[in-house]
Amino acid sequence: MNARHVALFMPSMRGGGAERVMLNLVYGLVERDVQVDLVLAQEDGTYLSRVPEAVRIVDLRAKRVLTCIPALRRYLVQERPGTLLAAVAHTNLAALVARKLSKVPTRIVIGIHNTFSIASQGAAMKRSRALPYVARWLYPYADGIVAVSQGVAEDLAQTVRMDRSRIEVVYNPVVTPELYQQADEPLSHPWFANAGSAHAELGDETVPVILGVGRLSAQKNFPLLLRAVAKVREKRPVRLLILGEGDDRAALEALVHDLGLSDCVALPGFVDNPFAYMRNAQLFVLSSDWEGLPTVLIEALACGCPVVSTDCPSGPMEILDGGAYGPLVPMRDENALADAMLASLDKPIRGELLQQRINEFTLDYATEQYTKVLHL
Template sequence: MSHKISILLPNLCGGGAERVNIDLAHEFATAGHDVEFVLMQAQGELLPETLLSFDVVDLATPRARSLPLTLIRYLRRRRPDVLIAAMWPLTVIAPLAGRLSGHRCKVLVSEHCNLTSQYRNWGRMHRAMMRASMALGFRLADCRVGVSAGVAEDAATISRLPFDAFKVVHNPVPPRPEPSAEVIKRTEELWGAPPGARILTVGTMKAMKNHPLLLRAFAELDRPEARLMFVGDGSGRNELLSLARELGVADRVILVGFHPDPTPFYQTADVFALSSDYEGFGNVIVEAMACGTPVVATDCPSGPGEILDSGSYGRLVPVGNSTALASAIAVTLDEPAPKELLQSRAEDFHPAKAARAYLHLLGL
């Protein structure tokens, strides 16, 4: 039986949560359901791709405080069977709007980040507001998902709900099409010459990713022929360029901007490095492993340790320690994990598995 599933997001920027929900949407559609994206603002790098496959509703609501009334009107008009909301405060607004709309649909909320870490410096009043809103909103939701055990534990603590009120469903990471020889050739050219060790990171340039830490680790790495490539864009770009010049490595650092499919970059890299202070899950780690690219990551809350099984599939280093990160990169370059092992682990995060878990929770 087909059901109408609406997915509520702030927008479709090139972030991990947005990509996850697009991948889930494709699996829901494959299972025979009608999927519609509901955006506070219809914008972002992933919007054109989404429009090729799904209807998109623009609520034209830039501020979260205006969202409840707009969402109530949407629910009364479109009457979906399921509303999936990702990322606080949408995860507390959606259940409330669902109740107030008079239209009874199932509401599933999914948190994609460790909120305690994300909002650590926002002050006591903000923390109190977040706790109160989650305590109410999460209790009104029909289903609650954390994309890692760490995220679920954090959300349970904030909302004062038991951990078993949440279902851990790891993010889906789909297999990507094999890049053509021409695409690989163009990517090889971006790395530049002479040939040397290639270190890659992928992600939005924002504070939580701590890209300056990776730059410092790269500067400490005793590999004068090595290159470091950043795939992604964001507000931290100029700071990175300035730091690269200060550290004397600007001529070996490559910033290529946002790419919707970074597969050719993973496939041409020797090591993938994640330097985050915190994560929700870390999709990029799985993407790298799916390409057989060895991984080094900070053991941050929450996700990398779960994906890498406490270091069984890649090296984990303390958060904020550039020397440990440089050492782990060097060892990984010399002793890379077997490609087959990494690709086998990546298969554990196939989108079909995650989608089945979501649909089971919803009773569909």
């Protein structure tokens, strides 16, 4: 068994914050000459093309994470990595069960990327509602537990009745050299037609562009953002871009129409490079009902884009240092969100100040913390 042989276990590499974070960690580990296997329940997803050649991709060929346990057990028996890092709730459970069945000494480190108590209660996640109970039984068998924020760590300890001292907090490796390179790439979207300017012309007016990024799902509460934008439009012209894809697309498109926003709201879907949009947008808004450590909020700061966020559990309060780097507003309050957006558009925080906040979220810093957790 090679202690510097690490397996990272994910459901897939479809576009999303957790997948992007794990891909960044792959880069950081490879740079430190760690042997990395990317173990996927299903070899699928936009980010596969970005996996470094030095990384071996292992496809367990399973339709669901929990059905890949036999294949994961075989992988552990045959390859015997020093440590396996699982990244999301169902992969955590599958990894712990597979290690128990395999009887190999591979260390299992589990990652908690979301506010556990809330994420396991969603109406669309009925299978997840048993997670707290199963986690109380299985999580104590983990060799390491990593939470992406202090809020997530506190919530996990309370929800699964675990000693808080067992949980380490490591902020996600979000800010990379590649992020800055991509942020400087040109945009072809007509709303950013003015040669990299953060504005688009509409008649004689300069119209600011507001940006939202994330999966089109209940968690992100984009209806709140749309209703807030409708209120902002009563005071001044703005445009809204929401980048992402998901099951709520049809409902969001209907709401855009009902609110009379069809001329100023666009939902172009998932884009491979959201950072160029963050660099050029006037304002980034996170409207979520819950998070773990919202990667997009950190990315927007790194791109120098002013931000407004709901004060949801968990992460925005920590990232924005209690509001020092952008307004925090109550969840599900469209009036407060609209007021904060108007204030930020009128008096934005300077990009240089925003970028001072990101040191703890850089690839180098986070990878160094992970090497300690992974015993490398």
